Amino acid sequence: MTATATPPVTEQPAPVAEPRRKYDAERLFNRVALGVLVAFSLLWLVPLAWALATSIRPSQEVITDPTSWFTAHPTLAAYGDIFDAGKLPYWYANSFITSILTTVLTVLAGSLAAFALSQTRFRARRVAFVMLLAGIMIPGQVLMIPQFLALQEAGLLNTYWGVVLPQVPNVVAVFVFKQFFDGIPRELIDAARADGASWLRTYRQIVMPISRPVISAVTIFVFVGVWNNFLWPLLVVTDPEMMTLPVGLTSVQDVFGVPYAQLMASAVLGAIPLLAVFALFQRRIVEGIAGTGLK
Amino acid sequence: MATTTAPTKARGRGDRWAGPGMLLPFSLFYLVFLVGPLIYTVVAGFFDTSLLKSGLGDFAGFSNYSTVLGDSEFWRTLKNTLWFTVLTTVPLVLLSLVLAILADRFVRGRWFFRFAFFAPFVLPSAVVALMFTFIYADQVGLAQQAATWVGVDTPPSWLGDPDWAMISIAAATVWWTLGFNFVLYLAGLQDIPRSVHEAAAIDGAGPWQRIRHVVVPMLGRTTTLVTVLQVVASLKVFDQIYMLTNGGPDGSTRPSLQLIYDTGFVEGRVGYASTVSLLLFVVILLVSLVWFALVRRAEKER
Numbered sequence: 001m002t003a004t005a006t007p008p009v010t011e012q013p014a015p016v017a018e019p020r021r022k023y024d025a026e027r028l029f030n031r032v033a034l035g036v037l038v039a040f041s042l043l044w045l046v047p048l049a050w051a052l053a054t055s056i057r058p059s060q061e062v063i064t065d066p067t068s069w070f071t072a073h074p075t076l077a078a079y080g081d082i083f084d085a086g087k088l089p090y091w092y093a094n095s096f097i098t099s100i101l102t103t104v105l106t107v108l109a110g111s112l113a114a115f116a117l118s119q120t121r122f123r124a125r126r127v128a129f130v131m132l133l134a135g136i137m138i139p140g141q142v143l144m145i146p147q148f149l150a151l152q153e154a155g156l157l158n159t160y161w162g163v164v165l166p167q168v169p170n171v172v173a174v175f176v177f178k179q180f181f182d183g184i185p186r187e188l189i190d191a192a193r194a195d196g197a198s199w200l201r202t203y204r205q206i207v208m209p210i211s212r213p214v215i216s217a218v219t220i221f222v223f224v225g226v227w228n229n230f231l232w233p234l235l236v237v238t239d240p241e242m243m244t245l246p247v248g249l250t251s252v253q254d255v256f257g258v259p260y261a262q263l264m265a266s267a268v269l270g271a272i273p274l275l276a277v278f279a280l281f282q283r284r285i286v287e288g289i290a291g292t293g294l295k
Numbered sequence: 296m297a298t299t300t301a302p303t304k305a306r307g308r309g310d311r312w313a314g315p316g317m318l319l320p321f322s323l324f325y326l327v328f329l330v331g332p333l334i335y336t337v338v339a340g341f342f343d344t345s346l347l348k349s350g351l352g353d354f355a356g357f358s359n360y361s362t363v364l365g366d367s368e369f370w371r372t373l374k375n376t377l378w379f380t381v382l383t384t385v386p387l388v389l390l391s392l393v394l395a396i397l398a399d400r401f402v403r404g405r406w407f408f409r410f411a412f413f414a415p416f417v418l419p420s421a422v423v424a425l426m427f428t429f430i431y432a433d434q435v436g437l438a439q440q441a442a443t444w445v446g447v448d449t450p451p452s453w454l455g456d457p458d459w460a461m462i463s464i465a466a467a468t469v470w471w472t473l474g475f476n477f478v479l480y481l482a483g484l485q486d487i488p489r490s491v492h493e494a495a496a497i498d499g500a501g502p503w504q505r506i507r508h509v510v511v512p513m514l515g516r517t518t519t520l521v522t523v524l525q526v527v528a529s530l531k532v533f534d535q536i537y538m539l540t541n542g543g544p545d546g547s548t549r550p551s552l553q554l555i556y557d558t559g560f561v562e563g564r565v566g567y568a569s570t571v572s573l574l575l576f577v578v579i580l581l582v583s584l585v586w587f588a589l590v591r592r593a594e595k596e597r
Contacts (some may be wrong), residue, residue, distance in 0.1 A: 029502040033397040037404075040394060041411035047470065048414065050437060051426050066435035113321035128318060137583040138329050141531050141552055142572045145559045146339070148334035169324040189421030199313035228419040230534045231552075235560065246421035250538055260429045267425040274417040285417075286409060286478050 048271070055079070055264040062261045078265035082252060085262075088269065090241045091248035095273075098163045098233075098244060099226045106222045107170045107215060114177030115203045116284065119189055135171040141231060148235050162236040167226055180214040181207065220285050224274060243255050245270055303378060322327075323596060336576070339569035346563030359570040369571060371546065372554040373578075374460065379536075380529040382465035383472075388522050391473050392514070395480030396506055409481070424538035427467040431539070437488075438463070454540050457547035464539055471535070476521045483517030484510070485506030516593060525587035530579050551575045 050069070055060060055078055057071040082088060116122075117129050140147075147166050156162035184207065192202045208215070233244045243251065249266045278285060340359050342351040363369050371558040391412075398408045415423070430437045442450035454461040487510065495505045533552040536542060540551030542557075551571065559568030 025501050033400055034404075037394065037397050037401070037408055041408050044411045044470065044473075045439075047426050047430060050430070054429070066432075067390065067437055067440045109324060112317045116314045116317035118550065120317070122311065122314035125314065128322070132325070133300040135325060135329055137526070137580055138333060139531050139576065139579050140329070141533065142555070142576045142579070143332035143336060144570055145330065145555070145565055145572065146335035147328060148560075149335075149565075150327070150332070165324070166328045169321065169328050171325075174321065199310065203317070224417055228417075230420045231556075241480055244445060246419040249419075249421050249425065260432070260435070263425055267422045270422040270425070271418050274419070275414060278414060278417045282406070282410065282413075286413065286481075 049265045051264040051271075054261055055268050057261055059259050059261045062259070066260065078259075078261040079269070081262050082266050082269060086252045087240050087243070088250055089247070091243055091245040092273070094160070094163075094242060094248075095227055095245040098160055099223050101160060101164045102167045102226045103219055103222045105164065106170050106173050107218055109168060109213070110170060110173040111177045111208070111211070111217065112203065114174045114181055115199075115207060117174075118178050118181035119184075119202075119207075120199055130150075132171055132174060135169070136175070140166075144231065144235060151236060156236075157244050158237055158239045160242075163233050166232065167229065170222060173222060176218055177211075177214060180211060184210070216284055217287070220277075220281060224277070224285075227274065245273075312363055318330045321367040336569045336572050337504055339566055340573050342566050344565040344569065346559070346565055352566065355566060359566050363567060363570045363574065368546070369405075369551075369554065372549050372551045373522075373575075375548060376530055376532065376552075376575075378461055379465060379468075379532050379548075380526055382462060383468050383529045383532075384522065385527045386465075387473060387476055388518065388527050390469070391476035391521070392511070392518065394473075395477050395484060396510055398477075399481065405481075409474075414478045415471050416474040418471070420534035421538065423467060424535050425473045427463075427539060431467075435451050455544055457544050460540055460544060460548045464536055467539070468529075468532075468535060471548075476525065479521055480514065480517055483514050487513050493521070516590075519586065519589055519593070523582065526582050527579055530575070530582070 009039060033177075053069050056076065057068075058073055058075050058077060061068075061071055061073070113132075117125060128158045151157055151162045151166070156165070189202060192206045193199075197205070227244075229244075230244065230246050233247045237243050237247060238249065240248070243262075249270045252262075253264050339351060341355060341357070342353065343355040343359070344350075344352045381429055381476075392410065394408070429435075432438065433452050433455060436453070438453050451459045454460050491509060491513070492505060495509050500508070501558050502594040531552060532550050533556070536548050536550055537553060537556075540548045542553050552575070555575070557570045558564045559570065
């Protein structure tokens, strides 16, 4: 690693005096930098590793020696307990269904709106855009009471739609789409229009197929956001069979109280789906966040 | 030119409605779940609305406002929220900046650092809370154990001591969300041309001087963005506090959003909770507006 650590800068023989000392300073700096980075990244992995290590220890052992990292008798007993006590298959399914539904609706409604704002021309377009821009400053959580009352009125408590619908108006998604659509060459749209394609058809057959990167970026950040949302499903869902994974897992905590092996097993069970998604799409996710116009 | 105007003219009436029509589905969601609730919050703040009775209840004028502003618990939760914001924003901006600058020097190991710092960010708050419930537990937790290793004989009860509870929650939050800022900074660093580094190096600047006088100033825009996003996110803190301490011990960690949750949903005082919501909204709005002003100014200077 030290080989790559030397930046190309130092390889050019500097015309200034004392190239030797400069080279040493550069190397020393890189050594220290690497040390700091490795120390912090290992520190950052400790909670995850510890949760995993504790979850596979027998409960009795965790009680007698809670801070040990190792066990002579690894077991999945704690995981079994969680499956027995909770409604884990339901929670996974509920989280999956609500996240997918929200993501699909957000991508459809958001990209349509962004396309209208970016490509079509109509009188109220600028006003509509400014109103949407203002929406970025409305913190959704602050509005939980009226949102809850509206859903109660509509009889949507303890339903998927109750979890899904209020999360669909995602202003950031519209902006990300609009920014991408703004970059599509005008000629491409005009050509389609000249061939007699309607706006809707232009959107569906020309624009969406070339928008894969932005669609996947929005899909991932909406999906993760909805999957991880806690406060909203906590309010809307009280029926254990309708709970999402994060809400369900915390309800198990109340059942077990102290036994930490079970606690850590539920943490691991909650962490696995998203860590898997992250491991698979690391590049996409990171580029998505970095490139979504948040800059 | 001809190609752009001809088809639009030929298309006629149905086409004029295409734009608004495509905007409609999103607008409906937007009106029903953001604009409507915002108006309701403003209105309910002037009524003595209750969860137990239907309708808005009796008109209350500004009495909700005088009650809230005269309520020491409102000020305490606001103070807790601001304290949490300071405790998280400072390390989350500075530490992510430092780590990103250092990681930017290494091409080959970067994926590992990115994984280590970013992986916690994808976890649900519930999972983070479960982990730190154990880490911060009295006697059996890793945090107290670690404190004794470094020579503290009687480590504090991390979540049970009012002086430490908020600090502990903030530390867990730094662990959880650092990766997001880290990634934004890495992206900002990508935009600095290699030639800038080289020019500075040829001028005889060492690594430390280059970072201080070249890299950090060039990341100014990213830093503004990261700071504002962080402040706004921290002002909305709820999940991890609710699960780790439920606002305790003795309300020492209770944030504003939990005051809204408790008064609104547990006590059913919707009028009061709406007033608190609106005041919190104004605070967040002010922060966002200051950001817009800063960005505007920075862009004009360019």
